[in-house]
Amino acid sequence: VSALDRIETDAPVILIANEVLDCLPARQFVKTDDGWAERRVGVTDDGALTFGLVTIKGGFKRPDFTVEPGQTIEISDQQSAFGRDLAHLVKAASGAALLIDYGRSKAGAGDTLQALRRHQKVDPLADPGVADLTQWADFPAVLEAAIHAGAEITGCMNQGEFLRLLGIEHRADNLKTGRPDAAAVIDRQLDRLTADDQMGTLFKTCAIFAPRSLVVPGFED
DSSP states (O other), X not given: OOOGGGSOOSSOOEEEEESXXXXXXXXXXXXXXXXXXXXXXXXXXXXXXXXXXXXXXXXXXXXXXXXXXXXXXXXXXXXXXXXXXXXXXXXXXXXXXXXXXXXXXXXXOOOOOEEEETTEEEOTTTSTTTSEEEOOXXXXXXXXXXXXXXXXXXXXXXXXXXXXXXXXXXXHHHHHHHOGGGHHHHHHHHHHHHOXXXXXTTEEXXXXXXXXXXXXXXXXX
């Protein structure tokens, strides 16, 4: 499936979006002593790409949280649009969508742009089109868009807590019983997914679903 609007809605839809939001582009705005500036890409005299700031008067939604001079905020219209489109889809199909990504569960400032190549962080402007560019998922904005589109939502939960509530530790124990030779590998994989210093806290989960359609496992409370 290449687009949400190509998914048939004549039957219930269950959709899992794992590390989708962080692939969508965002704009960066920097608070200055004189107001706001947008961080953009320019070209130096010798032809190299570089980041720079362009003073702006408007054109973006002002944050409802405190931002100090020098701090950066990120706004992704595409992430919000994805939340809106998911809401329309699950409403039409009486379905649900589970979102899993690394990001923030509360609105706040921060520059999260990074480039990854072969699992290593690199300069975002060094080799355009070669490295993967990512920014944190803005779960508050995505869920707000889904609510405005008429869907119901859960709150955000850390991935580690979510997986434990679904029984991942019991699943790991069962796997080790059947494959005692793989116990060490299973324990390492469990730790990577759930530990606070691994993916357990940085990664968040939430759900968007059709009104009055279901109770989402893991979010019963």
